Amino acid sequence: MxxxxxxxxxxxxxxxxxxxxxxxxxxxxxxxxxxxxxxxxxxxxxxxxxxxxxxxxxxxxxxxxxxxxxxxxxxxxxxxxxxxxxxxxxxxxxxxxxxxxxxVSLKAHNMASQKIKVNDQVGNPIEIGAVVVWRIADTAQAMFDVEDYEEYVDIQVEAAVRKLASSHPYDEHDTSADVVSLRGDTEQVTGELQVALGERLERAGVEVVEARISHLAYAPEIASAMLQRQQAQAIIAARRQIVEGAVGMVQDALELLKAGDVVELDDERRATLVGNLLVVLCSQESAQPVLNTGSLYN
Known part of the structure; x- marks a missing residue:
């Protein structure tokens, strides 16, 4: 109250x-x-x-x-x-x-909060720390409205960092894309942190000059599993891009063959050609040529 x-x-x-x-x-x-x-x-x-x-x-x-x-x-x-x-x-x-x-010092103070463990918005345990630059704006409030303004700043910084971490997911993949994440939306997150600290420290006559997230990582007990998930997501994204590019190249090849009147392709031959091209373009290994001495239909 x-x-x-x-x-x-x-x-x-x-x-x-x-x-x-x-x-x-x-x-x-x-x-x-x-x-x-x-x-x-x-x-x-x-x-x-x-x-x-x-x-x-x-x-x-x-x-x-x-x-x-x-x-x-x-x-x-x-x-x-x-x-x-x-x-x-x-x-x-x-x-x-x-x-x-x-x-009472009017100089800018630079403090680094301890790395604290807290659950993010979706419940993942993470480690987070912040660096805050602050200075005294009102000496009377700093002296008379709080017991020890330096200790007051330390405690309020930790409380603000905990609240910030629990209000956002660690990564955008942890929830829907329109939610602000700690890892992906750095500027917006630091802006929220600075505003929250300014409101908390106003009672002590303290002005927040700058606030930044200095440490952000998954807790050690889940770091390995989260790294594997990130690697899997990266592989899936790369594969998707390769497939999209391969489909575009196949379309261009079919259009060039048709425009140049190189060969007439029925549906079965077109499907075979598309399949072979996709295998060559999407495979991670070099293509091995196969000589067919017979007919496609034999």
């Missing part, structure tokens, strides 16, 4: 540049040290201790506020349990020291 909680949405945050803050921090510490150095240690011990403590705490807190954003990286900012925004601009920045800064 879909969670009714509103989805998080990324918002941009513009922090202060870190360089002016760093210069101001150094200047403030220099002034504090100068002021403390001018005090008399015998008369102003309390002020020296207090100034040193305040300066040290302020210096440490200010240092905590500095952070760096590298190219193709981002920082998700959370202040006292509330989302404040995301910094995507690379550079040296400063923000409230009490703000939590979570790194």
């Amino acid at each position: 879909e969670n009714n909680r509103p989805r998080s949405s990324e918002s941009s945050l513009s922090p202060l540049s870190g360089w002016p803050v760093l210069i101001g921090l150094v200047a403030a510490e220099a002034l504090l040290i100068t002021a403390l150095a001018q005090l008399d240690p015998n008369r102003n011990t309390g002020w020296i201790v207090l100034g040193t403590a305040v300066g040290g705490v302020g210096f440490l807190l200010t240092l905590v506020g500095f952070f760096v954003v590298n190219p193709n990286m981002s920082r998700v900012m959370v202040l006292f349990g509330r989302y404040r925004g995301t910094v995507r601009t690379d550079g040296f920045w400063w923000i409230n020291p009490f703000t939590s800064k979570h790194k």
Whole structure:
């Protein structure tokens, strides 16, 4: 059941540049040290201790506020349990020291799913695997709407691949010709996989850049039998093509004999000639000539 909680949405945050803050921090510490150095240690011990403590705490807190954003990286900012925004601009920045800064990579991630065994649409056990290229599109959803977005992607990819494999036959010979097969309709299958992953990973703010089937094969226990069936189908298809070509050649030969008035053929002689030509054209062995010294009718 879909969670009714509103989805998080990324918002941009513009922090202060870190360089002016760093210069101001150094200047403030220099002034504090100068002021403390001018005090008399015998008369102003309390002020020296207090100034040193305040300066040290302020210096440490200010240092905590500095952070760096590298190219193709981002920082998700959370202040006292509330989302404040995301910094995507690379550079040296400063923000409230009490703000939590979570790194989220914006780079493209390339993952290869494990080879999983599943039954296809007609029940044949097959092995299938996929390669998926993805990246974070919404950092707020990735951080707050799922527990671990990388693990979430791994699990959803496997679930999508399993559903895809069970929705199509392995080969077009396993069912009617108008059904999309995993082996024969690669582009359509990968398109379905990418759309299905996009819908599943939208909750985590993940964009699917590309999805491809990387491994597809029959399971080992039926691979040998399926190979024999494919070989038989290939032989039948080749034989059918040979017969169709031979019939066409016989028709052409009969028409040429008739047009050239080479010989008059009655039905019996025509049948004998057709049979001999088909044997010669369809046979896998070389024809052996036979000399007939008598009549066809003797």
